[in-house]
Amino acid sequence: MYTLMYFHYHAHYIFICALRVIMTRTLLTISLGLLTAPAAFGDSLYLNCTQTEGPAYNLASAYKKAPQDVRAQFLQDALEQGIVGNFIQPPTSWEIDLRKKTIVSPEESNKVINVLSDSxxxxxxxxxxxxxxxxxxxxxxxxxxxxxxGARDTWQKAHGGKLPETLTYKYKCASSNQPAL
Structure with missing residues (x-):
């Protein structure tokens, strides 16, 4: 009788230990799967922005003596100098990929910005x-x-005026964790 109780107790103990090991392994497998499973859009933030403020730069200040049609002449001169791209309004939509640490706009996908900090x-x-x-x-x-x-110096020598060091655009944005379409 004693042996039978001992056997029953021992079998019950082994069963509980085995069940605990199986459950632990299952939970670990599930946890690892969740941690390593690729997220379709979870690592990205999608922005759709509206410009609220542009650079406060007076085109006439780019010339010693302002031409009659400042805007047209400025665009022509900037095109000839190869800097017109600096004066084109930036994109309004962006994908921030926090896993790859990149920021890219579908409007200018050749220009990749590196994420420096994320908080x-x-x-x-x-x-x-x-x-x-x-x-x-x-x-x-x-x-x-x-x-x-170099571009600013070249411009000043050719036209007598000054170009700004930096052009800053400000936006109000809406975000999503997946693309609109």
Whole structure:
């Protein structure tokens, strides 16, 4: 009788231990699967923005003596110097891929901005000529384009006026964790 009780107790103990091991392994497998499973859109933030403010730059100041049609002449001269791209309004939609640490606009997919910092309150990025600062609390974006010193010097020698060092655009953005379509 004693042996039978001992056997029953021992079998019950082995069963509980085996069940505990199986459950632990199952939970670990599920946890690892969730941690490593690719998220279709979970790593990206999609922005659709509306410009609220453009650079406060007076085109006439780019010339020693302003031409009659300042805008047309400025665009022509900027095109000839190869800097007209700096004066084209930046994109209004963006994908911020937090896994790849990149910011790309479908409107200019050849220009990739690297994410420098990511926090619950702000995402900052930069490329060779642009900076990107998204305030996650109030959904505002500041996008700045730097005009290199060589281009500014060349312009001043040719036209007598000065180009700004930086052009800053401000946006109000709406975000989603998946594309609109």
């Amino acid at each position: 619950p309150i702000k995402i900052e990025g930069a490329s060779g000529v642009a900076t990107f600062t998204l305030n996650r609390i109030n959904a505002t974006l500041a996008y700045s384009i730097r005009i290199n010193e």
